[in-house]
Amino acid sequence: TQLLEQSPQFLSIQEGENLTVYCNSSSVFSSLQWYRQEPGEGPVLLVTVVTGGEVKKLKRLTFQFGDARKDSSLHITAAQPGDTGLYLCAGVRSNYQLIWGAGTKLIIKP
Amino acid sequence: DTAVSQTPKYLVTQMGNDKSIKCEQNLGHDTMYWYKQDSKKFLKIMFSYNNKELIINETVPNRFSPKSPDKAHLNLHINSLELGDSAVYFCASRPQTGTNSPLHFGNGTRLTVT
Numbered sequence: 001t002q003l004l005e006q007s008p009q010f011l012s013i014q015e016g017e018n019l020t021v022y023c024n025s026s027s028v029f030s031s032l033q034w035y036r037q038e039p040g041e042g043p044v045l046l047v048t049v050v051t052g053g054e055v056k057k058l059k060r061l062t063f064q065f066g067d068a069r070k071d072s073s074l075h076i077t078a079a080q081p082g083d084t085g086l087y088l089c090a091g092v093r094s095n096y097q098l099i100w101g102a103g104t105k106l107i108i109k110p
Numbered sequence: 111d112t113a114v115s116q117t118p119k120y121l122v123t124q125m126g127n128d129k130s131i132k133c134e135q136n137l138g139h140d141t142m143y144w145y146k147q148d149s150k151k152f153l154k155i156m157f158s159y160n161n162k163e164l165i166i167n168e169t170v171p172n173r174f175s176p177k178s179p180d181k182a183h184l185n186l187h188i189n190s191l192e193l194g195d196s197a198v199y200f201c202a203s204r205p206q207t208g209t210n211s212p213l214h215f216g217n218g219t220r221l222t223v224t
Contacts, residue, residue: 012120031210042215043153050210085210086151097166097207103151 005089007099014109015081021074021104023089032066032094034067037086037103070075079108112135116201116216123191124224130187131219142184144176145200153200154167155196159184160206173188191223 004025013019023032031050047056049065049072056063057104060083062075076083089101116133128179135142143166144156157176158166164176173189184201198220202213 033212035212041217042202044214044215045212048210048212049127051198085183088153090213092210097211098155098213103153105151 004089004099004101005017006089006104008104009102010105012107012109013079014086016078019076019079019106021089021106022071023073023091023101025091025099027068028069029090029095030069031088032069033092033098034074035088035090036061036071036081037088043086043088065099076106079106081108081110084108114201114203114214116199116219118219120220120222121219122222122224125191125193127191128187128189129187129191129221131199131201131221132185133216134183134189135201135203135214136182136204137203137214138144138213139205140181141204141206142178142181143202143204144184144186145204145215147200147218149197157184157186165214172176188221189221196221196223221224 006023033048034046036046037043046068047063052067052069056060060077064073084107087104111182116128132214141160144166146154156170159178161181162178175187178184198218201216204213205211
């Protein structure tokens with residue numbers, strides 16, 4: 001079974017701090033998607049990274065795809081309470097099926 | 111509004127009952143999915159339909175039966191409900207199955223079996 005390991009599973013930090021979430025696999029993906037899920041709602045796409053080494057920025061969020069397209073990271077600068085939520089990564093296999101990470105529950109305390 | 115909508119939002123029922131969850135998308139997507147999210151928030155794919163045809167059927171008890179009357183609808187019927195079926199069930203859609211395109215999710219149905 002192809003796995004996508006996401007860490008940490010849970011993170012609680014103060015407003016203003018920086019944090020990084022990681023998704024790692026031993027397998028290559030054609031692309032990798034990051035989603036955020038808020039309570040009572042479904043996951044919503046934040047970004048898709050496609051090219052090895054690609055970096056995408058979404059305001060204070062920086063997403064990076066590993067050179068070998070096996071791993072990805074999400075870095076949040078100066079976290080705010082509005083960033084609270086469940087962050088999910090999903091690797092897209094060569095047959096376009098999605099492999100999901102287990103999620104990172106992020107709490108930003110004011 | 112364009113969206114993936116599923117009903118009901120909450121479903122509380124007793125063991126042994128049969129229940130259905132409905133899903134509709136007006137995004138014009140060809141592919142629809144059912145996912146189960148457990149208490150640890152892990153998303154597990156159950157079924158995938160492309161233009162009304164079943165293309166993914168993961169190891170799911172045959173008490174679960176999806177039905178797609180047209181490409182905009184994918185319903186999920188569950189027979190003889192068990193305690194372990196309690197979870198949040200998400201419907202999702204995607205423009206086409208053979209692309210990097212993202213999934214669009216409904217807001218989930220929280221099923222509680224007592």
